[in-house]
Amino acid sequence: MxxxxxxxxxxxxxxxxxxxxxxxxxxxxxxxxxxxxxxxxxxxxxxxxxxxxxxxxxxxxxxxxxxxxxxVEFCDRCAEEIPWSEMFFALDDEYCSYCRHLIEKDD
Ligand SMILES: [Zn+2]
Known part of the structure; x- marks a missing residue:
């Protein structure tokens, strides 16, 4: 890093x-x-x-x-930079909010 x-x-x-x-x-x-x-x-x-x-x-x-x-620098799924506003949630799963939304929708 x-x-x-x-x-x-x-x-x-x-x-x-x-x-x-x-x-x-x-x-x-x-x-x-x-x-x-x-x-x-x-x-x-x-x-x-x-x-x-x-x-x-x-x-x-x-x-x-x-x-x-x-x-967490990059989203684990789309490789976009994680913004500070989404960082706290990304600490758990390393996803940006967009990808997390898609993944949760799939479930
Ligand atoms: Zn993403």
Missing amino acids: NNNKLRNRMFPREENDSSFEIYVSELIEMKRIEGPAVTGIAKQIVTKGVESLSEPQIKTFIEFGLIRGNY
């Missing part, structure tokens, strides 16, 4: 896109963030935004907050 790409994804592509911050707040809520340092960074992302982080904080969060079990 390319950490630089992940770093870029943390910064909103459009103004008022808070999907990453919402995702991080879901991770905190579901206790998927471990350790006081990473938890502190996660809370800062939610309250002050990604722009408020220092480079070392960004690196720490990618390594310990995202890569270890909290990030």
Whole structure:
């Protein structure tokens, strides 16, 4: 996995896109963030935004907050990039919401 790409994804592509911050707040809520340092960074992302982080904080969060079990880059079925807004569900099955919908319809 390319950490630089992940770093870029943390910064909103459009103004008022808070999907990453919402995702991080879901991770905190579901206790998927471990350790006081990473938890502190996660809370800062939610309250002050990604722009408020220092480079070392960004690196720490990618390594310990995202890569270890909290990030799925591509959908397992269609290989499309998983958006932050769908990431939380993709942690379980590695599908985007479109594919999950198709699969559930087949059942
Ligand atoms: Zn898909």
